[in-house]
Amino acid sequence: MDENQTKVVREFILAGFSQTQSIETGLFVLFLLLYVSTWVGNVLIMITVVYDNHLNSSPMYFLLGNLSFLDLCYSTVTTPKLLADFLDNEKLIPYDQCIVQLFFLHVVGAAEMFLLTVMAYDRYAAICRPLHYTTIMSRGLCCVLVAASWMGGFVHSTVQTILTVRLPFCGPNQVDNFFCDVPPVIKLACADTFVIELLMVSNSGLISTSSFVVLVSSYATILVKIRSKEGRQKALSTCGSHLMVVTLFFGPCIFIYARPFSTFSVDKMVSVLYNVITPMLNPLIYTLRNKEVKSAMRKLWDRSGLTWKKQET
Numbered sequence: 001m002d003e004n005q006t007k008v009v010r011e012f013i014l015a016g017f018s019q020t021q022s023i024e025t026g027l028f029v030l031f032l033l034l035y036v037s038t039w040v041g042n043v044l045i046m047i048t049v050v051y052d053n054h055l056n057s058s059p060m061y062f063l064l065g066n067l068s069f070l071d072l073c074y075s076t077v078t079t080p081k082l083l084a085d086f087l088d089n090e091k092l093i094p095y096d097q098c099i100v101q102l103f104f105l106h107v108v109g110a111a112e113m114f115l116l117t118v119m120a121y122d123r124y125a126a127i128c129r130p131l132h133y134t135t136i137m138s139r140g141l142c143c144v145l146v147a148a149s150w151m152g153g154f155v156h157s158t159v160q161t162i163l164t165v166r167l168p169f170c171g172p173n174q175v176d177n178f179f180c181d182v183p184p185v186i187k188l189a190c191a192d193t194f195v196i197e198l199l200m201v202s203n204s205g206l207i208s209t210s211s212f213v214v215l216v217s218s219y220a221t222i223l224v225k226i227r228s229k230e231g232r233q234k235a236l237s238t239c240g241s242h243l244m245v246v247t248l249f250f251g252p253c254i255f256i257y258a259r260p261f262s263t264f265s266v267d268k269m270v271s272v273l274y275n276v277i278t279p280m281l282n283p284l285i286y287t288l289r290n291k292e293v294k295s296a297m298r299k300l301w302d303r304s305g306l307t308w309k310k311q312e313t
Helices: 021-051 059-086 095-128 130-136 139-165 182-186 194-225 229-257 267-288 291-312
Strands: 011-014 092-094
Touching: 011 095, 021 059, 021 267, 021 291, 059 095, 059 139, 059 267, 059 291, 092 095, 095 130, 095 139, 095 182, 095 194, 095 229, 139 182, 139 194, 182 194, 182 229, 194 229, 229 267, 267 291
Parallel strands: none
Antiparallel strands: 011 092
């Protein structure tokens, strides 16, 4: 038997962005700032939603707090390893850790897709059926929908992971990205992956594309059902932040997962957009365009400042 066919890959090499140390150092500083900003922004939103009684009782902000938690998880799956690799010339990742990273990436990523769909339904109920909104979007239903989003992500990722671990890896071991994901990993398999690629594209590609279509359709329905100009302007203001988040998240995901697993030179940059940039931008989008969140944050800041002054005296 050919020697290469008996060799088992026990670790992968992540390609990263550059082999020049000075560039890697600069990128380390940049991505560290982005990661810290992601943590500060999303944790601030979660704390604000938890401690503000008005936001905490609102289904919209309850879902927003869960979105911030998902953004933290999503960024943490890949960014810490990326930061460590900027300071390491070898950029190695053991096979088992690679599979674990791949698994949690798809759990959280798919859960976020489903949650964004739930948030679109919440906006539809709030704007199109305002008299029944609190009945429709009860706290119990919100909790069920959040749990269903996580369960959907778990099922989706389990399918992706099982299909990946069943493949033999015996040859090249350089993953053409800065993290382990399905498309670049299965390209290294020592087997014909055509059928598996079709199954994975139909899974990830279908989820991302169908969720995006449902989201856009729901927002279009909201605008069509509102007759008054003032009402449409208010709806656009309310849904504008959601549409920005949806576009920033789903656009890159559809580009990566809804096509055959061929490699393009822009894949790494697109991966940075939905793995690093979007989780950082979500808090900014929601806070800068939302008066209620900004007001609640100011109240929380003032309250914490008074508490510190009392402790000092």
